[in-house]
Amino acid sequence: MPAAPKPRRKAPEPRPYHHGALRDAMIVAAVALVEEGGAESVTVREAARRAGVSSGAPFRHFASKAALMTAVAEEGMAKLRASIAGKLAACASEHPLVRLLAVGDGYFAWAIAHPTHYRVVGDRTQIDFWGSEALLRDNGWIRAEMLALFARAEKEKLLRPCDLRVIHLQCRSLAYGLARMLVDGHFREFDVSPKAAPAAMRGALRDYVLSLARDRAALGRVLDAA
Numbered sequence: 348m349p350a351a352p353k354p355r356r357k358a359p360e361p362r363p364y365h366h367g368a369l370r371d372a373m374i375v376a377a378v379a380l381v382e383e384g385g386a387e388s389v390t391v392r393e394a395a396r397r398a399g400v401s402s403g404a405p406f407r408h409f410a411s412k413a414a415l416m417t418a419v420a421e422e423g424m425a426k427l428r429a430s431i432a433g434k435l436a437a438c439a440s441e442h443p444l445v446r447l448l449a450v451g452d453g454y455f456a457w458a459i460a461h462p463t464h465y466r467v468v469g470d471r472t473q474i475d476f477w478g479s480e481a482l483l484r485d486n487g488w489i490r491a492e493m494l495a496l497f498a499r500a501e502k503e504k505l506l507r508p509c510d511l512r513v514i515h516l517q518c519r520s521l522a523y524g525l526a527r528m529l530v531d532g533h534f535r536e537f538d539v540s541p542k543a544a545p546a547a548m549r550g551a552l553r554d555y556v557l558s559l560a561r562d563r564a565a566l567g568r569v570l571d572a573a
Contacts, residue, residue: 370418372398373405377419381463386473391415416467417474421481423464428485430457431492438573443499444556444566445573450493451522451552455545458526465530469523493518500559507561514559521555 376397380389391412395405409415431453438449458465476482497511525548539547560566
């Protein structure tokens, strides 16, 4: 008597691709493409190929290159906020201008650790900055922290007479420019080695903060002791 046929094994159902994993994989791929060829080299299709998915799959999540680059910027800005928050938490002083330098330390540490994210966050032509709730939230937090420190310093009569909006712009511009010089390799022109660059950046920002003080010598002593 012939043996009964074995029951056919049911084929496993295909696993749905995890939304979060796809998004993360696309961001990693986009960062790698920026590192290799600049932001201009990034396309959603090439990032999809690098991530190992079909060229059409990511378009449900990233309808355009700008959407993908904005996601990279959002990740970068979140890292920046965390870096600044970490430096503020580690700062033992409550002096507002000492804490302002801690904000600068967080900014520089982020640019050193994440130069590609720094470039993407700074290039507003590649991202939808004003359309991103996450970018506006995290950048707004940094802005509010800095303005609050300036306001405290003014209230405590630590600042020379000045417009807080102007010095906020100046301080942010100086930090941005120093970080850009680092990321683009300009410090070599000034005989500053990569190892010495962080101290040079902090020193430049420290001198600017000192220039804001009502009593420069007193602030210098506070900064030296911090």
